[in-house]
Each structure stands twice: as C-alpha cells, then as structure tokens.
Amino acid sequence: MNIELITTGGTIDKVYNPLNGELTFGESNVPEIIKRARVTANIHITPLMAIDSLQMTDEHRNQILMHCQSSDTDRLVITHGTDTMTDTAKVLASANLVKTIVLTGAMIPFSIQHSDALFNLGAAITSAQLLEPGIYIAMNGKVFNALETEKNRQQGIFETN
Amino acid sequence: MNIELITTGGTIDKVYNPLNGELTFGESNVPEIIKRARVTANIHITPLMAIDSLQMTDEHRNQILMHCQSSDTDRLVITHGTDTMTDTAKVLASANLVKTIVLTGAMIPFSIQHSDALFNLGAAITSAQLLEPGIYIAMNGKVFNALETEKNRQQGIFETN
Amino acid sequence: MNIELITTGGTIDKVYNPLNGELTFGESNVPEIIKRARVTANIHITPLMAIDSLQMTDEHRNQILMHCQSSDTDRLVITHGTDTMTDTAKVLASANLVKTIVLTGAMIPFSIQHSDALFNLGAAITSAQLLEPGIYIAMNGKVFNALETEKNRQQGIFETN
Amino acid sequence: MNIELITTGGTIDKVYNPLNGELTFGESNVPEIIKRARVTANIHITPLMAIDSLQMTDEHRNQILMHCQSSDTDRLVITHGTDTMTDTAKVLASANLVKTIVLTGAMIPFSIQHSDALFNLGAAITSAQLLEPGIYIAMNGKVFNALETEKNRQQGIFETN
Numbered sequence: 001m002n003i004e005l006i007t008t009g010g011t012i013d014k015v016y017n018p019l020n021g022e023l024t025f026g027e028s029n030v031p032e033i034i035k036r037a038r039v040t041a042n043i044h045i046t047p048l049m050a051i052d053s054l055q056m057t058d059e060h061r062n063q064i065l066m067h068c069q070s071s072d073t074d075r076l077v078i079t080h081g082t083d084t085m086t087d088t089a090k091v092l093a094s095a096n097l098v099k100t101i102v103l104t105g106a107m108i109p110f111s112i113q114h115s116d117a118l119f120n121l122g123a124a125i126t127s128a129q130l131l132e133p134g135i136y137i138a139m140n141g142k143v144f145n146a147l148e149t150e151k152n153r154q155q156g157i158f159e160t161n
Numbered sequence: 162m163n164i165e166l167i168t169t170g171g172t173i174d175k176v177y178n179p180l181n182g183e184l185t186f187g188e189s190n191v192p193e194i195i196k197r198a199r200v201t202a203n204i205h206i207t208p209l210m211a212i213d214s215l216q217m218t219d220e221h222r223n224q225i226l227m228h229c230q231s232s233d234t235d236r237l238v239i240t241h242g243t244d245t246m247t248d249t250a251k252v253l254a255s256a257n258l259v260k261t262i263v264l265t266g267a268m269i270p271f272s273i274q275h276s277d278a279l280f281n282l283g284a285a286i287t288s289a290q291l292l293e294p295g296i297y298i299a300m301n302g303k304v305f306n307a308l309e310t311e312k313n314r315q316q317g318i319f320e321t322n
Numbered sequence: 323m324n325i326e327l328i329t330t331g332g333t334i335d336k337v338y339n340p341l342n343g344e345l346t347f348g349e350s351n352v353p354e355i356i357k358r359a360r361v362t363a364n365i366h367i368t369p370l371m372a373i374d375s376l377q378m379t380d381e382h383r384n385q386i387l388m389h390c391q392s393s394d395t396d397r398l399v400i401t402h403g404t405d406t407m408t409d410t411a412k413v414l415a416s417a418n419l420v421k422t423i424v425l426t427g428a429m430i431p432f433s434i435q436h437s438d439a440l441f442n443l444g445a446a447i448t449s450a451q452l453l454e455p456g457i458y459i460a461m462n463g464k465v466f467n468a469l470e471t472e473k474n475r476q477q478g479i480f481e482t483n
Numbered sequence: 484m485n486i487e488l489i490t491t492g493g494t495i496d497k498v499y500n501p502l503n504g505e506l507t508f509g510e511s512n513v514p515e516i517i518k519r520a521r522v523t524a525n526i527h528i529t530p531l532m533a534i535d536s537l538q539m540t541d542e543h544r545n546q547i548l549m550h551c552q553s554s555d556t557d558r559l560v561i562t563h564g565t566d567t568m569t570d571t572a573k574v575l576a577s578a579n580l581v582k583t584i585v586l587t588g589a590m591i592p593f594s595i596q597h598s599d600a601l602f603n604l605g606a607a608i609t610s611a612q613l614l615e616p617g618i619y620i621a622m623n624g625k626v627f628n629a630l631e632t633e634k635n636r637q638q639g640i641f642e643t644n
Binding site: 033034036037038039040041043107114115116118119120121122123125126127129130131138139140141142143156157158159 | 194195197198199200201202204268275276277279280281282283284286287288290291292299301302303304317318319320
Binding site: 011014021107153156 | 333336338340341343345374429430431433434435475476478
C-alpha cells in the first residue's frame with residue numbers, strides 16, 4: 001500500500017526566522033516527523049508548495065487537485081493550513097476522484113512547544129490506509145468527512161457542521 | 162462514539178528522575194498528549210498500571226483483559242511497552258471480545274527528545290474509531306492485526322510475521 | 323546576595339497564539355526557566371512590561387531606569403528584546419547607578435525549538451553576581467560592556483563596536 | 484580570550500537508546516548547545532571521555548588534570564556528572580594551577596524535557612571568562628568555590644558546605 005504525502009505549508013510547517021522574528025517557511029518539517037515516528041509504511045513525500053492557507057488561491061487548489069489526480073497512488077495525505085482546509089477539501093471533493101485523501105495540519109507549528117503536528121500526522125497517515133475513497137479531515141483526534149466539518153476559529157477546533 | 166484509553170506504563174510514559182538518574186514512572190503523560198492534540202473525541206482515560214512491559218505478568222495481562230471486558234465502551238486504546246505488546250494482544254485476542262482494541266506505545270518516551278509518542282497515539286486513537294472489532298497494534302505508521310506482527314528488537318520496529 | 327530579575331518582553335518571552343497564528347506575549351517564560359534551572363540564588367522576578375523592544379519608547383526605558391534606581395538590590399538582570407537592547411543600556415548607563423545591571427534576551431523564543439533563552443539567562447544571572455557595578459549585555463556566550471557593543475542584525479549576533 | 488571546553492560525560496550528555504531503553508552516551512550534546520546559543524566566544528571543545536561520574540576513577544581524574552595542565556589556555560570549562568563533580572574539583576585544586584576552571588553539568592540530560600543543561604553551560608562559559616584563577620562549580624544559578632560546596636543528593640542541588 002503506497003501513500004503519497006503532499007505538503008502545502010500551513011501552520012504545521014512554520015518555522016521561526018531569528019533574523020526578523022517572523023514565522024515563515026523553510027524546508028518542510030514533515031520528513032523529520034516521518035523519521036521520528038519510525039514510519040515503515042511506504043510513504044512518498046512531495047513538497048508541492050509552502051504557503052499560509054490564507055494565501056491559497058483557486059490556482060493553488062487546482063494545482064493540488066491535479067497532483068492528486070495524476071498521482072499513481074490512490075491514498076494521499078495532504079498537510080495544509082487549517083484556515084482554508086475545508087475549501088481545498090471541497091475542490092478535491094468536486095472532482096469525484098476514487099481516491100482516499102486525508103487532509104491534516106496543526107494548530108501549533110511542529111517547531112513550537114506543545115505542537116499537535118505529530119499527533120495529527122499520525123492520525124492522517126493511519127486514516128489514509130483504513131478509509132474508503134473520499135475526502136477527509138483528520139484533526140482533534142477525529143476523522144471528519146471533509147464536506148461535513150468546518151473550523152471553529154474562536155475555539156481552534158474542527159466541528160461537524 | 163466513546164473511547165476508553167487505558168494506560169499501563171511502558172516506554173511512552175517513562176520520565177527521568179533527576180535524583181537517581183533513572184527512567185521511572187510518575188503520572189502518565191497521556192492526558193498531556195490528549196490535551197496538546199486538542200482532542201474533541203470522547204475519550205475516557207484510565208490509568209490501570211504503570212510498569213515496564215518486561216515486568217508484566219500473566220496477572221497483569223488478565224487485569225487488562227478484564228478491564229476491557231467490563232468496559233462500557235467497545236472501542237479501546239491501550240498504551241503499553243513495546244517489548245511484550247504482542248503478548249498482551251494475544252491474551253486479549255483469546256477472549257474473542259466483540260470490541261475494537263488498539264495497542265500502541267513508543268520507542269522513545271514522550272518526555273525525551275525526538276519521541277514518537279504523539280504520532281503513535283494519534284494513529285491509535287484514530288484507528289480505534291475506524292476499525293472493525295479485533296485486536297490491533299498501531300506502530301510505525303501502520304496498523305497491524307495484532308496476531309500477525311512481532312517486534313524486531315534489533316531494528317526497533319514492528320513487522321508482519 | 324539578592325538579584326532582581328526584571329522582565330520587559332522581547333523575543334525570549336514570545337509565545338504562539340494558536341487562534342491567530344501570531345507570536346505574542348502571555349505570562350513571562352522566565353519563572354519557568356528559573357525553576358527548570360533549579361536556581362537557588364536569591365532571585366526576585368518583576369514582570370515590568372511585556373513588549374517587543376521595537377515598540378519600546380523613551381517612556382518605557384525611563385520606567386525601567388526608575389525601577390532599577392528604586393530597587394533595593396544592587397544586582398539586576400533585565401530580559402529585553404535584542405533589537406533595542408543597547409538603547410536601553412545607554413539610558414541606564416547615563417544615570418551612573420552604582421549597580422551591576424546585566425541585560426539579556428534571546429534570538430529564538432523560549433517556547434520555540436532550538437531556543438537560546440536558557441543559555442543566555444544562565445549567563446546573565448551568573449554575570450550579575452560576579453561583575454563590578456556597570457551596565458552589561460550577556461549574549462552569544464560573552465559579556466559585553468553595554469556601551470561597547472551593538473547588534474549585527476544581518477548575522478543575529480552582538481559584536482564589539 | 485580562549486576557552487577550552489572539556490566534556491567528560493555525566494548526566495548532561497546522556498541520550499536515550501531506543502533499542503534497549505537505557506540512557507547511555509553517544510556524541511556529546513555540548514557542540515549542539517554551543518551552536519544553539521550562537522556562541523561567538525572563542526571556544527575549543529575537547530571530548531575527553533564520556534562516562535557516568537559514579538564510574539570515574541582516580542585515573543580518569545588524573546587524565547582530566549593532566550589535560551588542564553597541558554592545555555594552552557588558562558580558562559577551561561568541564562562538563563561533568565554532578566555526583567562526583569566535587570571529587571574531581573578537589574583533584575584539580577590540589578595541583579595549584581594558575582588557571583580558571585569551571586565545572587558544570589546537569590540534573591536532567593540535554594536530551595530530556597525540562598533540562599537545565601543550556602542554563603548551566605551558559606553560566607559556566609560566562610563564569611570562566613570573568614573569574615580569577617581557581618576551581619569553581621557553576622550550578623543552580625550560583626558559582627561556588629569548588630572546595631566549599633557539596634551536592635545535596637536528597638534535594639538535587641549544590642550547597643555551600
């Protein structure tokens with residue numbers, strides 16, 4: 001069972017730039033997480049883009065969709081900013097791919113104390129192996145049908161809508 | 162969907178005792194992990210024991226089995242030392258419970274740099290919600306049928322046997 | 323020997339706000355550092371302000387100066403943003419206090435991976451006990467006379483000017 | 484001003500071996516600490532040995548002494564296990580070197596949550612630049628004359644004796 005793991009940026013991948021004091025993107029943290037978790041599942045990591053999901057345009061979402069379509073695997077995980085994760089999920093859902101696609105991310109970057117990145121990626125990678133084709137979001141220890149959830153920004157959690 | 166999360170000790174829960182320089186057990190780290198992951202799934206944590214799995218006796222395994230049997234949920238996660246995780250899994254499997262039970266643990270304690278604890282617990286909690294009744298082990302980014310895996314101690318990974 | 327440790331904010335104390343994705347100030351991290359280092363030196367912590375040093379005005383610097391003047395100790399440590407640390411040092415130096423005052427901070431917040439906060443605070447607290455009256459900056463494993471150093475922003479280090 | 488930093492092992496340098504679950508020694512953590520602290524002081528690191536200080540024999544201590552004597556610097560920092568740090572200090576003191584030597588270590592390894600390693604090394608490296616010749620111990624936010632302190636093992640702190 002092959003899994004493709006696409007990184008798109010988002011909070012999970014933000015790192016601190018000590019020279020200007022800003023959170024930014026460098027190399028994705030995801031390969032380090034996979035290594036740390038001693039993952040033996042057959043995962044191929046594709047760093048597709050590295051942007052804040054609030055900056056994500058229709059074009060970016062189409063790029064993600066096209067990558068999922070052309071991927072030679074039918075099980076994909078996408079790391080993504082939480083703010084527009086459901087928007088990208090809707091674009092993916094509209095294409096009716098017969099693939100299992102699980103989006104995940106983090107409320108706190110991997111590089112910052114108390115991050116939820118490892119937990120969420122563990123949830124997403126496992127879900128991608130167990131679920132029927134569809135578009136899902138793995139966050140908060142749950143797996144949501146991506147069309148039936150939204151982020152509650154006041155509380156910083158995903159809820160069934 | 163209710164999940165009971167039973168902690169039994171194992172590497173995942175070891176903490177450093179600065180007074181004697183040894184790794185030992187204190188309060189379980191699992192509640193901190195659940196909090197950090199902002200889990201909204203309905204999880205009840207039961208600290209059943211706190212021992213190294215190499216110290217685990219038949220009596221301990223029976224205690225775990227009885228707890229699973231009497232639990233009012235049919236979805237359970239058990240944190241457990243990796244060295245005898247499959248032994249406990251076999252005891253649980255022998256009872257033919259109609260419950261989904263996922264065992265997990267860590268190769269590096271939660272309290273130590275580069276731990277896989279968060280990832281594995283994310284995998285286990287998610288798997289417990291998605292899988293049919295049975296006994297499973299969630300480690301290394303995979304979910305194993307617990308009767309079909311064993312720990313490769315030289316490499317520190319679980320493999321299909 | 324009593325030491326007063328004044329916190330003013332700066333990078334050392336920045337924490338991540340998961341709800342808006344920004345680095346901000348909450349409770350100071352300094353008491354946690356002191357506890358972690360098992361400090362038995364007699365240190366009194368005063369959280370005076372919590373601001374980015376680029377936002378620090380003459381009024382803020384005067385507030386710091388007045389606090390140092392009126393402090394009943396003659397050994398003080400000030401945690402401060404690095405960008406204008408030398409500006410505050412000059413204000414303190416102009417008052418000709420007969421006190422040992424050591425400013426320090428961090429290039430990476432205590433709450434973020436690979437932080438230098440603990441190292442720098444260890445350096446500053448120790449220096450404040452060993453140095454003659456004067457205004458000093460403890461950064462990069464050195465103790466500078468505060469009037470003879472400036473921050474090299476391109477490299478993110480303090481240098482003798 | 485040149486500083487030689489000698490590593491001898493001790494708690495500060497212990498790392499977890501995931502294959503046997505024991506704390507052991509690998510590469511010293513000290514170079515990583517120096518890098519993280521963006522140290523620009525002129526420090527030369529010498530990994531002399533890597534042992535638990537309870538295993539340290541007279542021969543080991545003589546080796547440390549001889550290294551200090553023959554070092555071409557007169558300012559040295561030694562990372563060392565806390566349990567017999569004062570014993571090594573006494574051997575060094577007996578040689579009446581005209582050098583400033585500061586011993587330090589940690590109650591919790593650098594590799595484990597809540598470590599005091601960075602703080603203590605910041606204190607020791609700074610002290611070594613400020614103090615007159617003598618043998619010192621930098622721990623708990625204090626600098627002790629090494630002949631006037633002992634470790635209180637019940638409390639895990641150094642005290643004046």
